Amino acid sequence: MSIRTFKIASIPGDGIGVDITEAAVEVLQKLSQTFGTFNFEFDTLDWSSQKYKQRGYYAPPGGVEGLKKYDAIYFGAVGWPDVPDHISLWQMILPIRTTLNQYANVRPTRIIPGTSSPLSACVSNSSLLDWVIVRENSEGEYSGHGGTTPSTAHAPHTVATEVSIFTRVGIERIVRFAFETALHRPRKKLTMVTKSNAQRHGMVLWDAVFYEVAKEYDGRVEYDKMLVDAMTVRMVNRPETLDTIVATNLHADILSDLAAALSGSIGIAPSSNLDPTRQFPSMFEPIHGSAPDIAGQGIANPIGAFWSATEMVRWLAGSDGNSNIVGLVDGPGVGNMVKAADCLMKAIENVTQAGVKTRDLGGQSNTKAVTSAVCVEIEK
Amino acid sequence: MSIRTFKIASIPGDGIGVDITEAAVEVLQKLSQTFGTFNFEFDTLDWSSQKYKQRGYYAPPGGVEGLKKYDAIYFGAVGWPDVPDHISLWQMILPIRTTLNQYANVRPTRIIPGTSSPLSACVSNSSLLDWVIVRENSEGEYSGHGGTTPSTAHAPHTVATEVSIFTRVGIERIVRFAFETALHRPRKKLTMVTKSNAQRHGMVLWDAVFYEVAKEYDGRVEYDKMLVDAMTVRMVNRPETLDTIVATNLHADILSDLAAALSGSIGIAPSSNLDPTRQFPSMFEPIHGSAPDIAGQGIANPIGAFWSATEMVRWLAGSDGNSNIVGLVDGPGVGNMVKAADCLMKAIENVTQAGVKTRDLGGQSNTKAVTSAVCVEIEK
Ligand SMILES: CC(C)[C@H](C(=O)O)[C@@H](O)C(=O)O
Ligand SMILES: CC(C)[C@H](C(=O)O)[C@@H](O)C(=O)O
Numbered sequence: 001m002s003i004r005t006f007k008i009a010s011i012p013g014d015g016i017g018v019d020i021t022e023a024a025v026e027v028l029q030k031l032s033q034t035f036g037t038f039n040f041e042f043d044t045l046d047w048s049s050q051k052y053k054q055r056g057y058y059a060p061p062g063g064v065e066g067l068k069k070y071d072a073i074y075f076g077a078v079g080w081p082d083v084p085d086h087i088s089l090w091q092m093i094l095p096i097r098t099t100l101n102q103y104a105n106v107r108p109t110r111i112i113p114g115t116s117s118p119l120s121a122c123v124s125n126s127s128l129l130d131w132v133i134v135r136e137n138s139e140g141e142y143s144g145h146g147g148t149t150p151s152t153a154h155a156p157h158t159v160a161t162e163v164s165i166f167t168r169v170g171i172e173r174i175v176r177f178a179f180e181t182a183l184h185r186p187r188k189k190l191t192m193v194t195k196s197n198a199q200r201h202g203m204v205l206w207d208a209v210f211y212e213v214a215k216e217y218d219g220r221v222e223y224d225k226m227l228v229d230a231m232t233v234r235m236v237n238r239p240e241t242l243d244t245i246v247a248t249n250l251h252a253d254i255l256s257d258l259a260a261a262l263s264g265s266i267g268i269a270p271s272s273n274l275d276p277t278r279q280f281p282s283m284f285e286p287i288h289g290s291a292p293d294i295a296g297q298g299i300a301n302p303i304g305a306f307w308s309a310t311e312m313v314r315w316l317a318g319s320d321g322n323s324n325i326v327g328l329v330d331g332p333g334v335g336n337m338v339k340a341a342d343c344l345m346k347a348i349e350n351v352t353q354a355g356v357k358t359r360d361l362g363g364q365s366n367t368k369a370v371t372s373a374v375c376v377e378i379e380k
Numbered sequence: 381m382s383i384r385t386f387k388i389a390s391i392p393g394d395g396i397g398v399d400i401t402e403a404a405v406e407v408l409q410k411l412s413q414t415f416g417t418f419n420f421e422f423d424t425l426d427w428s429s430q431k432y433k434q435r436g437y438y439a440p441p442g443g444v445e446g447l448k449k450y451d452a453i454y455f456g457a458v459g460w461p462d463v464p465d466h467i468s469l470w471q472m473i474l475p476i477r478t479t480l481n482q483y484a485n486v487r488p489t490r491i492i493p494g495t496s497s498p499l500s501a502c503v504s505n506s507s508l509l510d511w512v513i514v515r516e517n518s519e520g521e522y523s524g525h526g527g528t529t530p531s532t533a534h535a536p537h538t539v540a541t542e543v544s545i546f547t548r549v550g551i552e553r554i555v556r557f558a559f560e561t562a563l564h565r566p567r568k569k570l571t572m573v574t575k576s577n578a579q580r581h582g583m584v585l586w587d588a589v590f591y592e593v594a595k596e597y598d599g600r601v602e603y604d605k606m607l608v609d610a611m612t613v614r615m616v617n618r619p620e621t622l623d624t625i626v627a628t629n630l631h632a633d634i635l636s637d638l639a640a641a642l643s644g645s646i647g648i649a650p651s652s653n654l655d656p657t658r659q660f661p662s663m664f665e666p667i668h669g670s671a672p673d674i675a676g677q678g679i680a681n682p683i684g685a686f687w688s689a690t691e692m693v694r695w696l697a698g699s700d701g702n703s704n705i706v707g708l709v710d711g712p713g714v715g716n717m718v719k720a721a722d723c724l725m726k727a728i729e730n731v732t733q734a735g736v737k738t739r740d741l742g743g744q745s746n747t748k749a750v751t752s753a754v755c756v757e758i759e760k
Binding site: 094196230 | 499549579
């Protein structure tokens with residue numbers, strides 16, 4: 001039997017990114033040993049704020065381009081108090097997303113066993129909340145265009161702009177991806193979010209392109225439209241009416257953090273930055289940040305990292321081209337990897353259910369204890 | 381004793397805007413009769429989507445300018461399914477806000493007696509959630525700049541932009557207003573929200589100006605900074621750590637809807653669009669929309685409208701120039717109006733506490749019943 005080897009670039013980044021990446025690598029190694037049909041080779045890239053301070057850059061020249069040779073990228077977290085955030089992010093995470101064509105950021109949210117939602121209604125019925133947020137990940141409010149004139153904040157007449165760029169191509173492909181995602185979910189529902197009442201150019205284009213693509217799915221996917229402000233109300237009050245959600249880069253950034261909070265903890269939430277064309281490697285990262293306040297204490301919640309690892313395995317399972325939607329690989333996948341992804345997710349859920357949890361989930365375990373418990377479950 | 385008369389433009393607008401404006405006018409009349417020291421003269425302006433369809437405009441030519449002659453504007457809601465939202469809003473509510481220099485949109489949120497939060501933690505302790513959101517109301521993401529090229533959504537290469545414009549003047553005045561608001565609240569805390577990690581021009585300017593103004597308040601107001609995505613998590617998980625919040629036009633739009641949902645119902649939440657210089661009239665409106673689904677049935681929750689009316693009375697109480705911060709008039713105010721505002725708020729709370737509530741609050745009363753109950757309370 002041949003063993004398929006995947007080359008993974010691991011970028012721990014800053015703060016608890018380091019702790020949870022280490023934990024995820026351990027769990028992924030255990031998974032491949034247990035299954036024996038696939039294998040991961042990790043290259044660890046020290047692109048961190050500390051390195052930035054020493055040498056003036058995160059990724060070295062050509063570094064982001066160099067990621068193209070990997071099968072996938074595993075990312076911890078970036079950001080540290082003594083480097084302005086807009087510098088750290090524009091040097092690393094944002095260029096990776098755009099250079100590698102990772103235009104779809106997929107963020108599933110549900111209440112996993114042994115955890116609980118802050119919403120009273122979901123405490124008694126955790127199945128009320130089961131969403132996948134599909135985030136446009138390459139343009140829109142994160143285009144980076146704009147400027148400040150004069151260049152100081154201190155002139156009385158200083159003006160700055162942020163220019164969001166929306167392309168028909170960019171909207172169409174993410175909307176289609178979202179419809180495909182919805183189509184493969186049991187409830188087959190898609191809610192599209194914009195702010196086209198107040199933002200009358202790009203958001204209006206988004207709406208128009210959405211309804212055009214939607215025609216192709218008439219009768220196959222149920223869809224509706226929400227304004228982003230009203231969407232937060234619906235998420236809180238009627239979570240059971242939502243299934244798949246598609247939104248712009250900024251709106252989905254905000255809504256996915258809210259979704260994570262409503263599902264129990266930001267420490268659980270996974271995120272996949274996908275190039276659905278599979279031309280370039282995709283990137284997997286928990287949605288939480290570097291959490292300077294608890295960094296280096298060994299107490300970070302590794303569940304978001306593990307769940308992201310699950311999504312990576314599932315994505316790689318489709319490497320033979322039989323799926324381009326994360327989480328939707330139906331067949332056996334390369335080297336039994338769909339099974340492996342299911343196994344890892346089950347292991348995570350058994351561990352949280354058993355109460356082996358970090359403090360943010362109301363438990364008392366540290367990162368190591370949760371990691372070991374998941375490894376034990378994988379072997380079962 | 382002289383009676384002070386205020387001229388109020390009342391714009392019911394669309395849908396339930398009509399029901400709740402009628403209710404608010406009734407309650408305001410009862411309040412002035414009861415106190416006898418002030419009086420409201422209402423001019424009702426029928427600037428609605430229905431009128432738009434008949435004659436092609438909401439406000440007639442010169443209509444928005446004409447509002448300058450009033451002491452205040454009372455607004456219901458605008459928007460109807462058969463007029464694209466970006467048309468209705470850019471014809472009426474957004475031009476009013478900017479033309480009349482209403483740069484501060486103030487949105488208090490708390491859990492009023494007899495209502496309950498969907499958050500488990502707040503069910504047992506409703507005092508955990510007590511916020512004022514100060515929204516920049518004149519620029520930023522609502523600047524309206526940008527365009528679409530080519531002008532059709534259907535060309536394969538269509539591109540649209542949304543240009544957010546942030547001015548130093550605009551940021552400085554709203555930040556200062558927010559600090560003043562915080563200074564007059566018991567806890568004296570201000571949280572500033574941006575997304576300056578991803579948006580590196582306007583948001584970075586916002587941060588810089590914020591910290592500059594903050595120096596003036598060092599030792600008097602406690603302040604911190606949040607990213608908008610993380611802010612949603614904090615609102616859900618640690619509501620008690622927040623007090624006054626200042627954010628951009630779009631961010632505060634989203635966060636204030638979330639705040640309303642977390643406090644129990646969007647039907648309760650008030651909003652004041654203020655010109656703090658008092659050169660032009662300010663505008664008061666509930667934050668909910670026109671709710672086409674329940675329009676004309678007489679079941680809309682008028683509490684958001686009444687609370688907005690309270691804020692109007694409080695603002696007018698400061699007409700003699702003794703205050704430019706809503707809700708913070710300490711003295712007697714013009715014609716005993718601070719007392720009157722307190723009386724109206726107390727009446728609202730007594731009614732909700734007594735269980736006279738609309739369906740969205742879990743009650744069974746209609747708009748009329750709630751309105752009559754509030755009028756009875758005022759007279760007590
Ligand atoms: C770190 C930051 C740039 C990032 C984003 O805004 O996209 C994060 O919040 C996320 O959600 O992945
Ligand atoms: C109606 C709409 C333009 C408005 C806004 O986005 O400002 C509303 O959502 C609000 O919050 O007042």
